[in-house]
Amino acid sequence: MSRATRCTAALLLLAHGVLLAASIPQNSVTIDEVVHLPTGIAYWERGEFWGYHHNPPLIRLLFALPAVLVDVPTDYRGYEHRVHPRGMDCLLGRNFMLLNGPHYMLIYCLCRSVTAALSVIGGYFIFRWSRELFGDAGGLFSLGLWVVCPNVLGHGGLVTPDVGSAVIGFVATFQFWRYLRDRSSIRALWCGVLLGLVEAAKFTFVLLPFAWGLIALIALWRAGLREWIRCACHAGVVLFTSLMVLNNLYLGQGTGRPLGSFEFHSHTLTRPITGVHPAGVPSRVNRFRGTALENVPIPLPEHYVLGFDDQMYDADSGLYYNYLRGDLRRGEGHWYYYLYCMLVKTPVGTLVLVAAAVLLSLWSQCRADLVSEAVLIIPAVLFFVAISSRTGLNSHLRYVLPVYPLLFVFVGRLGRIAAARPFVQAILVVTVASNAMSVVRVHPHYLAYFNEPAGGPANALSHLADSNIDWGQGLIALRDWLEEHAPGQKIRLAYFGTMFPEVLGIDYEVPPFGPDAAPTWEDPGSVGPVPGLQAVGANYLLGIPFPTPDGTGHQIPVPLNAYTYYRNFEPVATPGWSIYVYDLKLQEVNAVRRELGLPLLSD
Structure with missing residues (x-):
């Protein structure tokens, strides 16, 4: 590797770190972060x-470590063990926020x-792998795509597991x-x-x-019996070692429980019980109970198994709202949702280069060996297809982040052509620069990034919702806007998030619901639009229901379509591209x- 290549790679990595460091203090604590960090400390x-x-x-243990090392205070009052403990998690997150109020954002920035x-x-590692496959130019090119990827920058500055797990999965595949290439036991x-x-x-x-x-199987299809046996032994080593690592990270808690002893909730891991069921009696039961597998001990920690069941419940419960291009529906989403997400939230230059790389991969001079191509393609396709098939939870592009590093290495083949x-x-450099x-x-508000053909973040509501636009990250931008344009003024705020705005010194009250969400009322001013300075989270404009902080240290439920009436007005500002301000x-x-059809208001 030349000195110029090393220096360029180092500068690109430094630029990536600087972009992340600059964005970290500019984004308020997002919905999942409120719970992730205190549970990691716990x-x-x-x-x-x-x-x-x-x-x-694992990822929570990593990003909670700085908070543990500086002895951040935690309030465990009311935090009690339950089999399905989501209410406990929210309580812990709220306690942690109120206890550390003045230092809350600083703690999160550290972690x-x-x-x-x-x-x-x-x-x-993207640079390293792409360089080994496609030379110095390929390595630098793949690295450049990662450095300026808005989806990586958006989630790479949060205490959530998405980027960290994508990186570890990529390094494991590398x-x-x-x-x-060298089938050694080590x-x-x-x-x-x-x-x-x-x-x-x-x-x-x-x-x-x-x-x-x-x-x-692809790598061994022409191998002899001896090599098959050797690799089968290595596969045993891989599986045994991975189980040892996983169980040790959980301190061996609950490992070996019989499969039939778990109280599962998801449709995937349960079956219906026939007959009539009184209120409060479950209508489904562990699908392995009463089968030959009931007493089989599971070599996995119990909370790994129960956590997987929780994830399956989220995906198949039909409780979540999915939004795509003006279509808000509950339960079943769209099979092409994640493909659409990638098309509108990936820079145009990257999309063009991916298409070029796919076409050039048909040319033998631009291909790596068969096994290397398989290692790049098969995991990416498997992840993407599997996640796309779970249409009950069409909410977050971040679910397919593991595809991106493999995709960027795949595109690195263009560097091989560029080398001579x-x-x-010049075209590749200009493309990365345009990205x-x-x-x-949109710096530092990368979560709300949309590419130019999609209309940019100003047109985000026409496309997607949830963490693709508004994950509660816009409070700091709103606070800064208020300090400049309405200092000391109390506003009406419908904040789509779990951080309390009062932690940042925002003085607010919740605006009235619309007539569809508040069918009965006495005071005309308690329903529908009212005059004054107001701010609304982007997801509420789309009709998505979610609890909002009420300014008293609690949250109140927001019904479906409670704040869609704001779309009849033009915002005066969109701080962070995730909160819409109206005067x-x-x-x-x-x-x-x-x-x-509401009564008119008087002065």
Whole structure:
């Protein structure tokens, strides 16, 4: 590797770190972060893993470590063990927020730096793998795509497991690729360690052993019997080591429980009970109970198994609202949802280069060997298809983040062509630079990024919802806007998030619901639009129901379509592209109230 290549790679990694560091203090604590960090601290301090177990603990253990080392105070009052403890998690998150109010954002900024560091590490391994396959130019090109990817930048500065698990899964797959090139016992052992770590990071990666198995079959299809036996032994080492790592991370808690002893809730792991069921009696039961598998001990920690059941429940319960291009529906979503997400939330330059790489992969001079191509393609396709098939939870592009690093290495083949063609080099450099310009325009609010053909973040409501636009990250931008344009003024605020705005010093009250959400009322001013300065989370404008903080240290439920009436008005500002600010005058308010069939208001 030349000195110029090393310096360029180092500068790109530094730029990635700087972009993340600059965005971290500019985004308020998002919905899942409110619970992720305090439960991670609880893992360290209490040695129990039942809290918020619908994600495995590894990433939370990592980003909670700085808070534990500086001895951040935690309030465990009311935090009691339950089999399905989501209410307890919210209580712990609320207690943690109120206890650390003045230092709350500082604590999160400290812990978010761990995720940022993992993202930089991911960039290094993308460069390394792509360089080994496609040369120096390929490595730098793949790294450049990662450095300015808005979806990586958006989630790489949060205390959530998405980027961290994607990086660990990518590094594990890179190690597996190295094993296939040199099938040594040491490399098999490392594959086992990394597989155990990634299984302890996110449930998405339960698919990874199946992807590896399929790739191994491709690699061995012409091998002799001796090599098959050798690799089968190595597979045993990988699986055994991964189980040891996973169980040790859970401190061995509940390992070996019989499969039939679990109280599952998801449709995937339960079956209906026939007959009439009185109120309060479950109508479904563990599908393995009463079968030959009932007493089989499971070599997995109990809260890993129960957490997986929680994830399946989320996916198949039909309780979640899914939004795509003006269509808000509950339960069943769209099979093409994640494909659409990638098309509108990935920079145009990257999309063009992916298409070019796919076409050029048909040309032998641009292909890697068969096994290397399989290692890049099979896990990415398997993850994408599996996640797309769970249409009951069409909410978050972040679920397919594991696809991105593999995709960027795949596109690195374009660097091989560019190595001897200065004109092609110039095109690639300009493309990455155009991506950077597109992304910098939304800095530091990367979660709300949409590419230019989609209309940018200003047109976000026409496309997607949830963490793709508004995950509660816009409070700091709103506070800064208020300090500049309405200092000291109390506003009406419908904040789509779980952080309390009063922690940032925002003085507010909740605006009235619309007539569809408040069918009975006495005071005309208690329903529908009213004059004054008001701010509404983007997801509420789409009609999505979600509890909102009420300014008293609690939350109140917000019904379906409670705040869609705001779409009759033009916002005066959109801080962070996720909160819409309105300064409503009596005349325009009464015009809309007349259309809604509500009594007019007087001065």
